[in-house]
Amino acid sequence: MQQETIARPWIDQYPADIPETIEYDEHTLHHYLKKAATEVPKKSLLEFMGKEMSYQEVYDAALRFANGLQKLGVKKGDRVAIMLANTPQSVISYYGILMAGGIIVQTNPLYMERELEHQMIDSGATVMICLDLVYPKVQNVRDKTALEHVIVTRIKDYLPFPKNVIYPFIQKKNTGMDVKVDFDAHNHDFVRFIQSNRSLEMNVYIDPKEDLALLQYTGGTTGVAKGVMLTHYNLVANTTQCIRWMHKIDHGNEVILGALPFFHVYGMTVGMNFSVMDRSKLVILPKFDTTQTLKAIQKQKVTIFPGAPTMYIGLLNDKNVEKFDLSSINICISGSAPLPLEVQQQFESKTGGKLSEGFGLTEASPVTHFNLMWGKRPQGSIGLPWPDTDVSIVSAETGEQAKPGEVGELIIRGPQIMRGYWNRPEETAATLQNGWLYTGDMGYMDEEGYFYIVDRKKDMIIAGGFNIYPREIEEVLFEHPAIMEAVAIGIPDPYRGETVKAFIVLKDGAKATEEELNAFCRKQLAAYKVPRSYEFRQELPKTMVGKVLRRALQEEEKERMTS
Structure with a gap:
């Protein structure tokens, strides 16, 4: 695929306020926090359950955190893991790690030990920042990894009075856990860690285009979790593209809801990094609860x-919902899963704001396409490519560029595209070819440059915005002594988009119940990955060479649900 062969009809659809190309700053991510703290120090950056922190306060805390990391021996390029819910601590840790020259490894607090162990071993992280509730899991895998230091924090640490006093009792009642941590030379209390260090300016040289800011783990196209290498420049570029696309916003005066998890690259870019770069206020929710x-x-x-x-x-x-005034909402940025038209219409009617859908993937920081907020939004379309983002549809058979309306594989090139997969040169070479990211998603472009996704070349399941890889679920099921064969697929779900169903073939004479398999999976998989239903069969549909026909099972489910 050569650059001169790429047609860009989408440019003609851009409003006058959205540029075809952008001049991106070659700055680090943390540069924007420092600049805001210098120029608007007293402005509120974070609001967390009644507590507010200014840009200066967050910057000061991040500097202290960075100084503390350096005292622990963290050097440029060292990996530091964050296993936190959305809290001020997650923002402070994020920017503090970058200031110290570290590479962030975002870790889902819902991970079970086997998932956590793989990620820590693969990344080589030496320091972990975690919530007290997940500390036991960290301890259980610690000896198998390179982790030398664990910095533990609690939700209550950044709550205002009297919530900080009451919350531990509520937490214990809801979780049944009252975690005790023995703080020593290798286990550190987050608050004391910050308080015991000075806010000295960092002097770590970082090349934004070359140096990594983040290892974001994803199953990619194979299901084996691997670290996507994103540079400071990748993330700065994607955040800049996002801000410019939302061309009618009131810069510096927006109030952004931080309900998407920051450990997911989508929430990180369009929530946290967007807020800091635009100098807006970020309202943090530790978990999504409708009330x-x-x-x-x-x-x-x-x-x-x-x-x-x-x-x-x-x-x-x-x-x-009718008791609440939601009229302040101006923009809703929807991603992670297809947006049903009726949901878009109902939410826009309720709020008076605009709800538009986009598309992206971890390997692209993550956003590549978006529908216009104030303009044409064709039903079912993922929208137009962002500025400086080249997109092509290529034939899966020939690799040639497809014509408008023809289905092929979606490939993307732009400043937000990853450097590759951490320590996986062969998979990097297969996914990045001549500067193009081969997404594995099948789709087409219409005559005007709007794109549509019709299928996935890969078998990934997207449930409630989470990426779920069948292979990982199947590997867990295969560990059960009664199971001979297992396959997991995504089936339509009106709420989650898709949900997981497992098909099971038991060994001769073996017995197992749905309840037993559910309990077995819950011990080894994050809750959102656990199959919601199981079907026991005598055999599974297969090809002549013995490969399970996953697509046949999916078609059966579709027919069953529509009949």
């Missing part, structure tokens, strides 16, 4: 709501 979200939108007068379709569906179906 708390409605209260936050009304009280904080949220203007920008990045989310997933399941969030909008959840709010619309909350029995008390």
